[in-house]
Amino acid sequence: MTTMADPNDRNDLAPMTSSDTETPRSDASFEQAAPLKTAGQDGDLGGSQSTTDKVSKQASEAAGSVKQSAAGLRGQATDRVRLFAEDGKTKATDALGQLTQILNDAASQVDDKLGKQYGQYARSAADQVQSFGTKLDDTTVDEIFDEARELVKKSPGVAVGIAAAAGFVVARLVAAGLEQRDA
Numbered sequence: 543m544t545t546m547a548d549p550n551d552r553n554d555l556a557p558m559t560s561s562d563t564e565t566p567r568s569d570a571s572f573e574q575a576a577p578l579k580t581a582g583q584d585g586d587l588g589g590s591q592s593t594t595d596k597v598s599k600q601a602s603e604a605a606g607s608v609k610q611s612a613a614g615l616r617g618q619a620t621d622r623v624r625l626f627a628e629d630g631k632t633k634a635t636d637a638l639g640q641l642t643q644i645l646n647d648a649a650s651q652v653d654d655k656l657g658k659q660y661g662q663y664a665r666s667a668a669d670q671v672q673s674f675g676t677k678l679d680d681t682t683v684d685e686i687f688d689e690a691r692e693l694v695k696k697s698p699g700v701a702v703g704i705a706a707a708a709g710f711v712v713a714r715l716v717a718a719g720l721e722q723r724d725a
Contacts, residue, residue: 635679
């Protein structure tokens with residue numbers, strides 16, 4: 543059974559007829575067609591596209607803000623590490639100066655008790671400690687960091703060993719300080 547299509551029912555899949563191609567009369571009136579998409583708040587077509595653009599823009603701004611905050615925090619951390627390293631370098635240089643003085647004092651005592659030959663060993667050790675302290679004092683923190691990076695690149699096993707030894711020494715010093723505090 544074949545049914546006739548209702549002429550008022552506009553089905554996009556209906557075959558084209560001659561009335562679809564006829565030129566309208568000059569006195570015919572036309573109605574404005576409804577838009578395919580509703581306008582967004584910005585006045586552009588495609589409300590969902592506009593919302594997507596807004597969300598994308600907000601996400602981009604948030605990511606930029608996070609990156610800027612991270613860069614600021616990284617800068618602050620770098621500055622604090624640099625200050626800490628400068629302070630540590632100063633303390634190490636002072637400690638090496640004191641060690642040099644102790645070794646020189648010990649050298650004179652060794653001269654008296656064991657002889658000048660053994661006292662010379664103590665003086666030689668004092669000179670080496672003093673030259674290391676002078677070199678450390680003349681070196682900037684950035685140069686020390688660069689040398690440390692190079693050491694890690696050249697021999698990572700040695701770097702891990704040094705880090706482990708330094709950690710062990712720090713742990714022993716902290717433990718000794720805690721024992722003295724508790725006593």
